[in-house]
Amino acid sequence: MKGWENEGLASSHVIGPAGARGVGGDRAVIRTTARRTSVRLVNVSKRYAVEDGELLAIDEVSLEIAAGSFVSILGPSGCGKSTLLLLTAGILPATRGSIFIGEEMVTRPRTDVGFAFQQDVLLEWRRVIDNVLLPAEMRGLRRRDYVERARALLGLVGLGDFERCYPAELSGGMRQRAALVRALVMHLPLLLLDEPFGALDAFTRDQLTVDFQHLWWSLQPTVLFVTHSISEAVFLADKVVVMTPRPGQVGAVIDIDLPRPRRLDLRASREFGAYTTRLREIFFRYGVLHEPDYGAIAT
């Protein structure tokens, strides 16, 4: 088990002729044998101690996530979506139930998951390239083993010319791209993303969504993607998991059967609309959404 963990962290990621450059060369650096893992949650509950007693954040959640699939976790604010990610990463202990990454039960913080959050939390005192290489540094690994992959990924997200910049010199969208590269640089089998595009303006958000789909397609890690945007959830995912309002339970699991690569205008299609309508109806049922009483104003 230990060996499996170490292999992913220390092995060289460079495949293809040494010194290969240009777009083709970068691809060769990035694309390696797919590293992915399945995730399984079995009757997971989480209680928090709060001032006046206890708060049940997550109630009996069970999920099966296939290796290499993209799963969106969709739900209203405060339904325990973020908690679910922290439990999966082993950063918080579950109150009941168990979580498996691959065959291994999660009992302590996992070092084989990549994280990105709504806030990019880049370190302001490090240049972009040094931020992106932070995961290697914090693990006590040699930077130079990862520099080539870091550069290739930065190029792929359009930050090739900005690796020497400080985060404060970048726009919000560019900062979030750098944060995504930081999550990807170690070539980990599982990505946990907590509303990574939530703080961006609508155009930047759309662009990052398609770019990220492309990136995921080249790397194919298993992704757990938390969001409260119905269309974002559908657009990116193989499977949308709907969470109920607190306490968070799995309300529905919907398979998204749309061909990839998905283009932005897919969102105007009838098939796409059918999925979002179905999901919106679920949130109407939960009372998360409701129409105002128009008649009351007219009379």
Add this chain to the structure above:
Amino acid sequence: MRQALSTLRLRGEHSVDALSRPSILMARARHAALPLTGFVGVVVTWWAVVELLRVPAFIVPSPASVLQALAERRETLFVHAQYTAGVVVAGFLIAVAVAVPLALVIAFSRTLSAIVYPLIVSTQAVPKVALAPLILMWLGFGPRGGVLVTVLISFFPVVVDTVLGLKAMPDELRYLALSMGARRWRTFIKMRVPFALPFLFGGMKIAITLSVVGAVVGEFVGSNRGLGYYLLVASANARTADVFADVFVLSLLALTLFGLMQLLERIVVPWPRKGSG
């Protein structure tokens, strides 16, 4: 600046010609000229009021007589300034050396924080000027009493700001560090400390100016040297121009020390931050 320009160019939002050399120089000149205008205005008004209203020199001397006093007493003032600067710097350094470990204890141990923090806050409720005679009784005439008053006045902002800084790291980064399997000391050195540094400098910039106040208060109460002492002697003899000259040198000392802190900050915390341009 160079960096910012190159960023602009890369983003293609502005052409570099829009910020051509001469206009940058003009902007710099304005930047320097505007504060100077304020100072000149104050001095001119001061001079006009003294001349037109015929204010006696022992109440408010004219700028010219203050300049004259500065020139005539420059050696005396320099000797006293050296002494006061020594007390200020010693007091400030001790204050920082005491404050930073205290801040670490408060930030990382809830128990010790509950014991120590109220104590530190209460020391701030005690007016240090009132303590000065007591301190002098214990430590006697000479620099030691002055240094202690300085330490007592200036350590507090360093403690408060450093505690804030050590707690400034967002939770997400803690998660990130955990998911990277980082050891505690590595997270501390590579994340928590750099987050705290700008706060530490904020506290130290307040502390250095308070240190000048502390040193002068110490010299008021019991010293036979220093700018605070000289101020008392000059005003007791109604040598008001000398008092003004003394205050001028004191302000110069405070400004210089503050400038040095800013320089040090720029060296230790060189990265661009939000709102720092």
